[in-house]
Amino acid sequence: MPRPSLNDLTAFVAVATHRSFRRAADEIGMAPSTLSHAMRALEERMGVRLLNRTTRSVSPTEAGFRLLDRLQPALVSLDEALDSVAGFRGNVAGTVRINAPRLAAGFLVREILPQMAERHPDVTVDIVVEGQLIDIVSCGFDAGLRLFESIPKDMTTVPLGRPLAFVCVASPTYLDRFGEPETPDELQRHHCIGHRMPSGKLYRWEFERAGQELVIGTNGPVVLDDEELMVDAAIKGLGITYVADWAAELALSDGRLRKVLAEWMHAPEEVAIYYPGHRTVPPALRAFLDVVKELRRK
Template identity: 70%
Template sequence: MARPPINDLTAFVAVATHRSFRGAADVLGTAPSTLSHAMRALEERLGVRLLNRTTRSVAPTEAGFALLGRLQPALAALDDALDGVASFRGKIAGTVRINAPRLAAALLVRDVLPRMAERHPDVTVDLVVEGRLIDIVAGGFDAGMRLMGSVPKDMIAVPFGPPRRFLCVAAPKYLKRAGVPKTPDDLRRHRCIGHRLPGGKLYRWEFERAGQALTIDAPAAVVLDDEDLMVEAAVAGLGLAYVLSPAAAAPLKAGKLREVLAPWLQFAEAPAIYYPGHRKVPPALRAFLDVVRDVGKAR
């Protein structure tokens, strides 16, 4: 039997792993229809059905699972062999796909990408800005960036810079009209800007003072799922917002927002780059992580 092209085998692993032509196509940078044709050609070449297809799902057959189990370590070994050649080139090349929320992405663009471009000009950083928490492995990403407390337990996290405080902020015109809350319980009488989490639930505002912790279901007059929009809503006088300090830094400095309940918001979380611990780290990702660590130490 003639050996199938390596690209077809790689495509099969992507489709079988993602259980989706569209998901695999996004990772491979091709069209779902192209992958579908390639998989039919591969099945014809091998003389066996590898994938069960319906209008809504794709799943490996018994033969597909058997082939997948043998191909994954074989392709990983091939990647290792190719990585070994990189040292003879004297430079690192490739693409690193990163998933991050908008504020975190801005930090990377400002602090990490310039140094990355200087050190490793042959590495492409594909930065996808997304507010919702996703499975970076299923999404075809090499790494993600989130607050340390949001990093999944099975991931390796690399801290990036100092912890960020949470703030409760509002526009001066709103506070003049509605009054300044003195304790978290006062929020129940205020208009608040709710934060919709990726799973659909509203974020519960957390406070702590002298060892006393409180969690408040803030009454939401407006609900948003983007921190920048939450800050804009607060500046517009729509109510109180609960956000990370970098998001509100500019309007606070300009006097467009005022911080309230500061004694109840002393805790903070550090941002982190995270990546799968069970996979071999490709050279391009390793180079990116080294830059992140260096920038983090300098901050």
């Protein structure tokens, strides 16, 4: 059997991953009809059907899934091998487009970008703040940054090395005046600063203790869609708020806020950079990931 070309195998991985000839064609810069013909030629060359096609969808066959499982790590290893000699070509240059929520974007600016600017001055890191989880490939991003559990399973991940936890916080002034809740149910008699999600819905506060889980709808004088503003509102004594600890850490450290219901909070969650592993990783993105990995080890 003639050996398929690397281009054909890469194209198959794109189609099998996206389950769409159109999205795969956009990624690899090929017309959908040309890509479809290339996949039929690949199947004929290999003597096995790799894709199930209908007028509206495409999905791997059992043989296609088996080939996809073996090809994805192989292509990643090939990309890494090629990138390992990139340094011999001179300075890494290019643009890395990253999609991230506001708090995570702030972490990148404070912790990652100074190292990138020092080591790779010819790389531009273009960060777009986005509250909703989007398809980074179809939207033209090289990578995204999210909680690990919300990252699509077909993506390659690089843990950021700093978990994120959620905390309930209030100012000492507020707690002195209204008292401290001992259980989540007691929040019903407190002023709570609401969080409006990107979807427009109000976030319901989630708690867990000894296997018991509670989801609480809250009421209060203020509803905001930005966690840093929620922290500011809590500092001003407007009520209790429920935010990521990254947003509240400075105010907690200097005493402007105090944690409440700490024993009811969920365990910290891992945050990770993610990117499509079946694609060739550009040198600029590889340089960015290397900085993330090095800082994680410190």
